Amino acid sequence: MTGPLLAVEGLTKRYPVDRGPLRKPAALLAVDGVSLTVGRGETLALVGESGSGKTTVARCLMRLAEPDAGRVAFGGVDVLALEGTALRAFRRRMQMVFQDPYGSLNPRMRVGSAVREPLEIHGLARGAEAEERTVALFREVGLDPAYRKAFPHELSGGQRQRVGIARALAVGPEFLVLDEPVSALDVSVQAQVLALLRELQERRGLTYLFIAHDLAVVRQMATRVAVMYLGKIVEEGPADRVFAGALHPYTWSLLSAVPVPDPDAQRKRIVLEGDPPSPVDPPPGCPFHPRCPHPEKTDRCRADLPLLRESEPGRTAACHYARPRPGL
Amino acid sequence: MTPLLEVRDLTITFPVRDGVALAADGVSLAIDGGETLALVGESGCGKTVTALSLLRLLPESARVSPQSRIVFDGADLLTLDAEALRRVRGARMAMVFQEPMTSLNPVLSIGTQLAETVEAHEPVRRRAALDRAAEMLALVGLPDPRRVLRQYPHELSGGMRQRAMIAMALICGPRLLIADEPTTALDVTVQAQILELLASLRQRLGMSLLLITHNLGVAAGIADRVAVMYGGQIVETATCQALFAAPAHPYTAGLLQAAPRLDGPARPTPAIPGAVPPATAWPAGCRFHPRCARAWDKCGREEPPLLDAGPARASRCWLVADPSGGRA
Amino acid sequence: MTRLRMGLLLVGALVAIALLAPLLAPYPPAAQLDLEALRGVAPSWAHPLGTDVYSRDLFSRLLYGARISLTIALLAVTLSVGVGTLVGLGAGYAGGVVDTLLMRTVDAGLAVPKIFVALVVLALWENVTIGAIVAILGLTGWFGVSRIVRAEVMSAKSREYVQAARVLGAPPWRILARHILPNVAAPVIVTAALGVGQVVLVEAGLSYLGIGVPQPTPSWGNIIADGQSVLLAAPWIATSAGVAIIVTVLAFSILGDGLREHLDPRHP
Numbered sequence: 060m061t062g063p064l065l066a067v068e069g070l071t072k073r074y075p076v077d078r079g080p081l082r083k084p085a086a087l088l089a090v091d092g093v094s095l096t097v098g099r100g101e102t103l104a105l106v107g108e109s110g111s112g113k114t115t116v117a118r119c120l121m122r123l124a125e126p127d128a129g130r131v132a133f134g135g136v137d138v139l140a141l142e143g144t145a146l147r148a149f150r151r152r153m154q155m156v157f158q159d160p161y162g163s164l165n166p167r168m169r170v171g172s173a174v175r176e177p178l179e180i181h182g183l184a185r186g187a188e189a190e191e192r193t194v195a196l197f198r199e200v201g202l203d204p205a206y207r208k209a210f211p212h213e214l215s216g217g218q219r220q221r222v223g224i225a226r227a228l229a230v231g232p233e234f235l236v237l238d239e240p241v242s243a244l245d246v247s248v249q250a251q252v253l254a255l256l257r258e259l260q261e262r263r264g265l266t267y268l269f270i271a272h273d274l275a276v277v278r279q280m281a282t283r284v285a286v287m288y289l290g291k292i293v294e295e296g297p298a299d300r301v302f303a304g305a306l307h308p309y310t311w312s313l314l315s316a317v318p319v320p321d322p323d324a325q326r327k328r329i330v331l332e333g334d335p336p337s338p339v340d341p342p343p344g345c346p347f348h349p350r351c352p353h354p355e356k357t358d359r360c361r362a363d364l365p366l367l368r369e370s371e372p373g374r375t376a377a378c379h380y381a382r383p384r385p386g387l
Numbered sequence: 388m389t390p391l392l393e394v395r396d397l398t399i400t401f402p403v404r405d406g407v408a409l410a411a412d413g414v415s416l417a418i419d420g421g422e423t424l425a426l427v428g429e430s431g432c433g434k435t436v437t438a439l440s441l442l443r444l445l446p447e448s449a450r451v452s453p454q455s456r457i458v459f460d461g462a463d464l465l466t467l468d469a470e471a472l473r474r475v476r477g478a479r480m481a482m483v484f485q486e487p488m489t490s491l492n493p494v495l496s497i498g499t500q501l502a503e504t505v506e507a508h509e510p511v512r513r514r515a516a517l518d519r520a521a522e523m524l525a526l527v528g529l530p531d532p533r534r535v536l537r538q539y540p541h542e543l544s545g546g547m548r549q550r551a552m553i554a555m556a557l558i559c560g561p562r563l564l565i566a567d568e569p570t571t572a573l574d575v576t577v578q579a580q581i582l583e584l585l586a587s588l589r590q591r592l593g594m595s596l597l598l599i600t601h602n603l604g605v606a607a608g609i610a611d612r613v614a615v616m617y618g619g620q621i622v623e624t625a626t627c628q629a630l631f632a633a634p635a636h637p638y639t640a641g642l643l644q645a646a647p648r649l650d651g652p653a654r655p656t657p658a659i660p661g662a663v664p665p666a667t668a669w670p671a672g673c674r675f676h677p678r679c680a681r682a683w684d685k686c687g688r689e690e691p692p693l694l695d696a697g698p699a700r701a702s703r704c705w706l707v708a709d710p711s712g713g714r715a
Numbered sequence: 716m717t718r719l720r721m722g723l724l725l726v727g728a729l730v731a732i733a734l735l736a737p738l739l740a741p742y743p744p745a746a747q748l749d750l751e752a753l754r755g756v757a758p759s760w761a762h763p764l765g766t767d768v769y770s771r772d773l774f775s776r777l778l779y780g781a782r783i784s785l786t787i788a789l790l791a792v793t794l795s796v797g798v799g800t801l802v803g804l805g806a807g808y809a810g811g812v813v814d815t816l817l818m819r820t821v822d823a824g825l826a827v828p829k830i831f832v833a834l835v836v837l838a839l840w841e842n843v844t845i846g847a848i849v850a851i852l853g854l855t856g857w858f859g860v861s862r863i864v865r866a867e868v869m870s871a872k873s874r875e876y877v878q879a880a881r882v883l884g885a886p887p888w889r890i891l892a893r894h895i896l897p898n899v900a901a902p903v904i905v906t907a908a909l910g911v912g913q914v915v916l917v918e919a920g921l922s923y924l925g926i927g928v929p930q931p932t933p934s935w936g937n938i939i940a941d942g943q944s945v946l947l948a949a950p951w952i953a954t955s956a957g958v959a960i961i962v963t964v965l966a967f968s969i970l971g972d973g974l975r976e977h978l979d980p981r982h983p
Contacts, residue, residue: 108574109545121882150884162875167897176893177883215662216430226883245429245601250645250658257655272575275604275647279655299653316579317649318604322627324650330583331576333530334544 062135063096064234064266065120070094070129072115076339087339089115090126091290094367097234097283102260102267104281104298106274106313111287113270117236120268121155122146133234151181154227158239160219164211170222171197171207177229196225201255217248221255228259236268241276253279274317278302286310289346292367296374304383306376308353311384345378355380390417391595392441392459392480392563398452399436399445401666408666410436410449412619415693418563423589423596425610425627427603427642431663433619434599438567441597442476460562478508481556485568487548491540497524497551498536501558508559523554526591528584546577550584557588564589567599582609603646607631612699615639618674619666621693622703635702637679673704681712719977722908722970729966733782740775745931747771758951765951767941769931776933777955783934784963787849788914794853796860796907803864804891808872818865824858830917837926848927852914863906867899874898901978905971912967919960935960 072090090112097103107113118124120131122138131138133153141149157163164173175193178184184192194204200221211219220240227235240256241249253276259265271277277284281298286309294307305311315329331350342349348360359379367377399411411433418424428434439445441457443464457464459480464472484490492500501520502513511519517536524532527550540548549569556564566585570578586609589596600606606613606627613630615623615638623636634640641659648656661678664670670677676686685705694707706712732739742748748770758765764773806817833851837843871877872895880890915935921927922936930937935956942952 108576123878123881147884150882155879155882157875157879159875163879165876165880165894165898168893176880176885180883180885180889217662223879226879230883245663246603246642247429247645247659248662249647250656253647254655254658273647274575275649278649278653279647302649302653312576314649316575318578318582318602318608319648319650320603320607320631320643320646321650322607322610322631324607328579328583330579334546334577 064099064134065095065097065268066130066132067096067116067120068094068130068132070116070119070126070131072112072119072124072126085339088290088341090119093129093287093290093292095285095292095295097266097268099233099266100260100264101282102269102280104269104271104277104284105287106271106277106284107287108272108313110289112290113287114238115290116287117155117238117268117270120236121153147181151230152232153234153236154230154232155236155238156220156223156227156240158242160216160223160243161211163223164219166211169208169210170214170219171209174207174222174225174229177226181230183230192229196229199228199259200225201251215248216244217252220244220252224252224255224259228263232265234266234268236270238270239272240269242271242273249276256280274302274313286313289341291346291377292375293347293377294375295367296371300371300374306370306374306381306383307378308351308384309347312350312352315384353378353380354385389461391420391422392418392597393456394437394441395456395458396452397437397440397455397457399433399440399455400450400452401446401448402450403667406667409619409669410666411440412669414616414619414621416614416621416624418595418597420562420595421589421593423598423609423611425598425600425606425613426616427600427606427613428616429601429642429663431666432616433666434616435567437616438482438565438597438599441565442480442482443472444482474508477504477556477561478559479561480563480565481559481561482565482567483549483552483556483569485571487545487552487572488540490552491548491555493540496537496539497543501536501551501555504555504558519558520554523558524551526588527551527554527557528580529554545573546580549573549577549581553581553584553588557592557594560592561594563595563597565597565599568601569598570605571600571602578605585609603631603642604648615642618664618669620674620703621701622675623701624693625696625700629697629700635696635700635707636675636704637681637706638675641678681706683712685709717973717976718969719973722966722968722973725962725966726970729781729785729963732778733785736778736782740772740778742772742775744776744779744933745771757949764955765949767938767949767952768945769941771931773938773952773955776938777935777959780933780935780938780956781959781963783845783928783932784915784918784936784960785911787845787852787918787928787934788911790849791852791856791914791918792907792910794849795856795910796903797857798854799857799860800864800903802857803861804868804896806861807865807868808887808891808895814865817861821858821861824855825862827855829855830920833917833921834924834926837921843926843929845928845932848918848921852917856910856914860903860906860910863902864899867902868895871895871898901975904978905975908967908974909971912964912971915960915963915967 070090070093074087074089075084076087077084093116095103105113105116115124119126138149164170171193174196175189178189178192193207197204197207202218202221241252244252260267269280284298284301285292285295286307288309294305294310305314312329312331329352333350344361344363345365365377365379367375370376370381394414394416397411397414401408401410414437426434440451451465455465498517498520501523502516505511505516505519520536521532524535529535529547529550543551570581573581582605585596598609610627612626614621615636617638623639630639634643645656645658659678672687672690676682691703691705693701693703696702696707750770754768754770756762756766762772762774764777767773802817806814832855836851840847877890877894880894918927919936922934923940925940927936928934938956939953946953
């Protein structure tokens, strides 16, 4: 089948914000017209900080939240229109791994049961066969099947995350949404889980949407990168090109802010002023302009919203003056 | 020059459900005036327990062994009475925690909390205390300090709260600031700001900084010296330059290799095999030996002490004494 | 000894007494033994707690009273918790209109004083049976439980493991039964344990007023009523029943507290 496996167009999600009894509720634009595609076998990294909307995008794709506008096509199927049995069938093709390895497992359910549950829900296997498949899944993610009887609190963070992965794989999906799958883990465990994810991708031919805020981690996993800021994508392109020469000043800042384990790295760090603004009151014009370190920033930035435009073949950026960071 | 803080043989145990956890075992370290020491390690290594013990903030169930010594500015903190300890805390040694939301009182305004800190240690009136508070807030880079004084923690963003926390810690001019994972809960661009702030403050105020972190990049950016912990013990100490250039201990080397880096190759980093053992059952001999690629039979039999590995360097590894590693 | 253990012991003892009453009681509770000689006799070997004004053995009446009062309380609480949990689950999970409707009903229910309703209904009822008392007390007591359950369900709904279950395609009934209910059970159990003590008190009050358990069936409440008129002459009648009530309420309180300690902090 040609064409991308996942195609998202104009995805928009608003949350009402209560402003007290006397004022009309405001609309928090968590996701604002996001479009992206993921080809089969690729890993698209969706990068951003808190308030960027990346988690909301994931929730909309998984139909945990209903978007206000936009289209989501998975393998040609309109995901947003699915209901009932069709929706349940879709869930066998696209699954999710969550960020919090503890919170995403039912504390009162043994982890073996948690991994077996999707098999039961979808009628894929029962009884002994279900148990066999659970054992196989445990082995596949590098867990000793003896742990099936354990409760989540008896396992380490890395082990719980493996359980989460096994659970997502139980239904045999083609596509995994990974929501910050290693952010809560220690460095040495992170490396193990990332290696596992790469291995699984090859072995099962999986496609990933990898959501993260840690660019160093993203670099190891991503074929393409999309950077989000305040609900919009501000830059997108092949990972190696974006890392070698980011075109959007926010991406420059993100890259330079990542701490590098090398005291000699003479890094001219861009330190942004202020905090990521709340999506409730976005400034007019370019949402990034108040903090933007671009040397060629002008008044146009304050007034005109830059659209996501192709600046080089295969790369887009939402900046009036998109270019690689000067002086590097 | 006598060090400002000297910890000798600190050993801390906790009773837990299935035995006794040896959280810190004979930890010794020293910080000079004006120096920044990074205490680096993953979960379960004992670094947070060590930090909490310095201000005697450990939970009731913790047992500090009688031979432990924490000598700060000449006095052994472990033997101080409650009133003397209170005078040290906040005024001469202060601490900043990971989660600014939970360490700030949500029902008191920032101004009140800061002023109370001053009033607890110095004979000043509320007005003077608030003036000091406003100065501190400006010093930590908060815009419009007078307004922030009146605000409550939930009205501030994560980065601002952490700055307020830092202001509160520094308001009485302590000589040592302990920062326990101060940036872990923050976005990466905000993290960069806070680290810059800490670096500039310690310069301006001439204070020492003990930074607890699991992120090697963070340590590399700010520390003069680094101490790496594993299994409740210090396994390596060195100057920042020396450690990152050529780590002496295999665990440090493993961590450096496993850490995802922006400036390295774009493929998954090699993981340290195995997992951290539980604190109730550290392995015999060297605690790291079951996971160490260079271990030989001596490592499983005899626990190595911290061996001198060069000028201002030490490593808890038999390779220091015997670089050929048993392969004679 | 932990609170939980103490609570379990006390409640266990009470339940045992209630179950074994027919074996432990020396006399049938309604038997008027000797209207001439044994009226209002003080405690003695033959009658450890004396007799009441109708020459009925008080000890036996108290034991059977335990049976009656505890049975009513336990059944009523079961009914309350059952209905309350169902309503709470429905309102909390469904949200929207269903939630609003159910919760406004609950608000109305909570606004009406339970005792008042019980008084009116029972006073007008012709032949009050134990079943009727259980029904009244149970059906007036579920409102609070439903609020607690609803709050727990709403907070559980947003937990990641519930979202994970939705993403896996689990149908709502399965999410409620396997993911939400086990994790909201704790506060419900605590409320139930404490609730038993409360119902014992209410039932005692109603029986005392004469509209609860009908004579000659003993209930601690109506024993107090019997003893009230002769309080100075035969204090042991009212006092023994009063103490029994106090001990029971205390026992369930301790059990409730013990359960709360045991269930809450350890299992997040």
